[in-house]
Amino acid sequence: MRRAIFAVLGTIAGLVGLLSFKTQSAPVTTPPAAIGSAPNTGSTPATGLAPSAARPVQVKITATNGTITSATAVDYPQNNDRDQEINASAIPTLVQESIGRTAATAANIDMVSGATYTSTGYVQSLQSALNQL
Amino acid sequence: MTDEAAVDTRVPRTVHVERCMGTVFTLDIRDHGTWDGAIADAVAWLHQVDEVFSTYRRSSDVGRMRRGELRLADAHPDVRTVLELCAEVQASTEGCFSALVGRTLDPTGLVKGWAVERASVLLRAHGSPNHAVNGGGDVQLAGESAPGRPWRVGITDPQDPSRVLTTVTGRDFAVATSGTGERGSHPRDPFTGRVVEGQAAATVTGPSLTYADAYATAAVVMGPRATAWARKVPGYETLHVADGGVRRMSAGW
Numbered sequence: 001m002r003r004a005i006f007a008v009l010g011t012i013a014g015l016v017g018l019l020s021f022k023t024q025s026a027p028v029t030t031p032p033a034a035i036g037s038a039p040n041t042g043s044t045p046a047t048g049l050a051p052s053a054a055r056p057v058q059v060k061i062t063a064t065n066g067t068i069t070s071a072t073a074v075d076y077p078q079n080n081d082r083d084q085e086i087n088a089s090a091i092p093t094l095v096q097e098s099i100g101r102t103a104a105t106a107a108n109i110d111m112v113s114g115a116t117y118t119s120t121g122y123v124q125s126l127q128s129a130l131n132q133l
Numbered sequence: 134m135t136d137e138a139a140v141d142t143r144v145p146r147t148v149h150v151e152r153c154m155g156t157v158f159t160l161d162i163r164d165h166g167t168w169d170g171a172i173a174d175a176v177a178w179l180h181q182v183d184e185v186f187s188t189y190r191r192s193s194d195v196g197r198m199r200r201g202e203l204r205l206a207d208a209h210p211d212v213r214t215v216l217e218l219c220a221e222v223q224a225s226t227e228g229c230f231s232a233l234v235g236r237t238l239d240p241t242g243l244v245k246g247w248a249v250e251r252a253s254v255l256l257r258a259h260g261s262p263n264h265a266v267n268g269g270g271d272v273q274l275a276g277e278s279a280p281g282r283p284w285r286v287g288i289t290d291p292q293d294p295s296r297v298l299t300t301v302t303g304r305d306f307a308v309a310t311s312g313t314g315e316r317g318s319h320p321r322d323p324f325t326g327r328v329v330e331g332q333a334a335a336t337v338t339g340p341s342l343t344y345a346d347a348y349a350t351a352a353v354v355m356g357p358r359a360t361a362w363a364r365k366v367p368g369y370e371t372l373h374v375a376d377g378g379v380r381r382m383s384a385g386w
Contacts, residue, residue: 107285109300110161110278113308114289115334116245116269122157126287126295127267131148131159 105133144279147172153179154245155189156269162256163263163278171259175252175266182248185209188241199238215240215247222347225366228323230351235326242320246271246309246346253342271309271349273342291334291374298374307342311335311349312374320353329353331376338386339369357381 112127122128147162149172158179162168185208187193194212197203205213219232219240232240249268253275256264263276265284274284286308287297301308311320312334319328335352337345344366352359352371363371363383370386 103297107287107297107300109285109287109297111159111265111267111272111274111284111286111308112270112289112297113267113272113286113301113310113336114270114294115291115310115312116156116271117294118155119152119157121294122269124295126289126297127159127270128150128157131150131161 105130149176151176151179154183154187154248154269156245158249158252158269159265159267160252160256161265161267162261163265163276164261166260168256168259168261171256171261174259175255178252178255179248179268182211182244185211186215186240186244188239195238195240215244218247218343219243219347222344222351223323226348226351226355227362229354230347231323234321234323239321242311242350243343243347245269246273246307246342246344249273249346250307250342271307271342271346273307274303275305277304288336288372291332292378298380299372301336301338303338306338306340307345308336308338309342309345309349310337311346311353320350322354333376334374335359336372336374337363337369339366345369359383360386 109126109130112125112130114125117125144163145165147160147168149160151158151160153176158176160172160175162171183193184190185194188195188199190196194203194208198205198208198212205216216232219230222243223231230242232238232243245268249266249271250273252268253264253266253273256266257275261275263278265275265278266273270289272286274286278284283302283304284306285300285302287300288308288310290296290298291312312332321328333353333356335349337349337352339345339348348363348366348369348371352362352373355362357373357375357379359373360371360381360383363369371383372386373381375381
């Protein structure tokens with residue numbers, strides 16, 4: 001079987017916020033919002049989501065003095081594999097911050113997909129928290 | 134269309150949580166009405182699948198077939214249905230998914246998604262167009278989460294399942310994730326018979342959870358090239374998160 005060969009482009013440094021970068025298709029500028037830093041910039045929700053197709057949505061977190069004040073959806077174009085390679089190589093050590101339970105519930109996530117959990121794992125999972133909202 | 138930040142408490146919501154197949158299933162119905170009968174049928178279905186297919190039960194049809202005590206012809210007809218689906222997926226994944234790993238029969242990588250999808254079909258048949266069924270992290274979404282609002286599914290970080298890496302949103306679709314799971318059912322490479330090493334995970338979205346589940350299992354075996362392979366299965370998109378966190382996404386993700 002062929003082995004997949006890929007370069008590890010860097011370690012996850014636990015960085016915060018969304019990153020601004022250009023793709024092949026169109027520039028996207030999204031002001032990064034660092035969790036724990038002021039000021040509250042406010043944000044407008046993304047519009048124009050395709051009504052019947054599954055699309056990726058980034059969650060942008062805005063915080064004031066360490067308190068999350070908004071969590072909204074932001075689109076960014078990912079039109080082909082080349083976009084991903086460009087993004088990955090242009091940002092060797094920067095990865096979108098993963099959001100924890102508070103931000104996920106604030107972002108109105110309904111369901112969580114991940115590798116299968118046991119009953120014990122479920123109790124500790126984000127899905128169990130969402131089920132009790 | 135704007136997304137409301139606050140939960141709309143006027144949207145009906147019926148949630149049922151059921152332990153089955155060694156994991157936990159969530160049924161979340163967003164239609165008005167009483168859904169006891171629908172939920173009871175869906176739950177009974179899930180337990181029936183467990184009794185037929187569980188690789189942890191000696192008395193299951195699959196368990197008995199593994200020990201040569203039961204022939205396919207004498208097994209529950211669903212076993213043939215599932216094995217035929219597995220054969221189809223084996224072909225379309227270039228062998229990276231298979232119900233036969235070494236000499237061991239194991240359709241696990243497809244069964245859960247298939248069971249969840251059929252549970253959703255049952256709920257629709259009972260009159261619910263808007264619901265989600267989540268089987269231990271593999272989700273079939275029907276309709277929308279609220280009038281005018283698509284379902285939003287967070288995908289967890291394989292390194293830390295309490296955190297969400299990214300979100301997929303839409304109507305009438307499925308999301309399946311395979312990878313390092315604490316249950317221990319790590320995907321095995323059908324060619325070597327060995328567990329795929331490392332902390333990689335793959336998520337597949339598409340119309341049918343049956344296929345998304347099996348494709349996600351295959352994608353973990355394939356590694357990062359899974360996102361290029363995804364072109365061969367129109368309608369299905371793949372996210373691969375490698376050990377160490379490097380992410381690749383298929384063209385339509």
